[in-house]
Amino acid sequence: EVQLVESGGGLVQPGGSLRLSCAASGFTFSRYAMSWVRQAPGKGLEWVSGTTSTGGSTYYTDSVKGRFTISRDNSKNTMSLQMNSLRAEDTAIYYCAKGLMGATVGGFDYWGQGTLVTVSS
Amino acid sequence: DIQMTQSPSTLSASVGDRVTITCRASQSIGIWLAWYQQKPGRAPKLLMFKASTLESGVPSRLSGSGSGTEFTLTISSLQPDDFATYYCQQYSSDPWTFGHGTKVEIK
Numbered sequence: 657e658v659q660l661v662e663s664g665g666g667l668v669q670p671g672g673s674l675r676l677s678c679a680a681s682g683f684t685f686s687r688y689a690m691s692w693v694r695q696a697p698g699k700g701l702e703w704v705s706g707t708t709s710t711g712g713s714t715y716y717t718d719s720v721k722g723r724f725t726i727s728r729d730n731s732k733n734t735m736s737l738q739m740n741s742l743r744a745e746d747t748a749i750y751y752c753a754k755g756l757m758g759a760t761v762g763g764f765d766y767w768g769q770g771t772l773v774t775v776s777s
Numbered sequence: 778d779i780q781m782t783q784s785p786s787t788l789s790a791s792v793g794d795r796v797t798i799t800c801r802a803s804q805s806i807g808i809w810l811a812w813y814q815q816k817p818g819r820a821p822k823l824l825m826f827k828a829s830t831l832e833s834g835v836p837s838r839l840s841g842s843g844s845g846t847e848f849t850l851t852i853s854s855l856q857p858d859d860f861a862t863y864y865c866q867q868y869s870s871d872p873w874t875f876g877h878g879t880k881v882e883i884k
Contacts, residue, residue: 691873693821700864700875700876700877700878701813701815701821701864701866701875701878702875703866703872703873703874703875706871706873715871715872716872717872718778718872751820751821756811756826756868759868760868760871761868761871761873762809762866762867762868762869762871762873763809763811763826763866763868763873764811764813764821764823765823765826765832766823767820767821767822768820769820770820
């Protein structure tokens with residue numbers, strides 16, 4: 657059974673940093689692209705960042721470029737999102753999502769339960 | 778960036794109704810479109826990929842069609858479990874964008 661478990665969310669002040677982690681199990685992690693998708697309170701879904709299966713290519717939505725860094729460790733079946741210079745508009749539930757077979761990054765067949773990030777003073 | 782426009786934003790329907798949700802892309806995305814269902818407090822669930830391929834375990838009363846810029850998700854006979862919010866998403870090119878969602882509510 658595929659499982660994706662996020663951790664690391666919490667309350668942080670504007671300008672602060674946070675590191676999210678996603679622990680994956682139930683599939684061959686190294687064969688699939690992975691992404692972070694967020695959802696602000698009461699709003700829709702927004703893809704944030706993604707990485708190919710090897711981690712050789714990474715992608716970011718414009719609003720987080722230069723502030724967020726995605727990484728993965730295929731030996732530990734984990735993915736991380738380092739978030740710096742956080743802003744109030746980064747407040748959201750952050751989901752870890754597994755890429756579809758054959759897809760570069762986008763298209764997600766399994767999602768974690770999400771971790772809440774709140775940026776507020 | 779490719780913009781995804783869903784309509785309607787809200788849909789009121791009764792059990793047994795046939796409902797259709799439309800998703801339009803601002804440029805051609807081929808068949809690289811996915812549909813998701815989300816219920817309150819839950820993570821999204823994949824329903825359909827490659828525009829019309831049903832994900833394993835998803836009921837056959839759901840179907841998808843379209844290519845290029847225009848896509849539809851149809852539920853042939855709405856069931857109580859189908860009241861939720863539905864999102865389309867293009868995965869043709871970076872950044873991978875979602876529609877704003879369609880809430881299917883009880884009439």
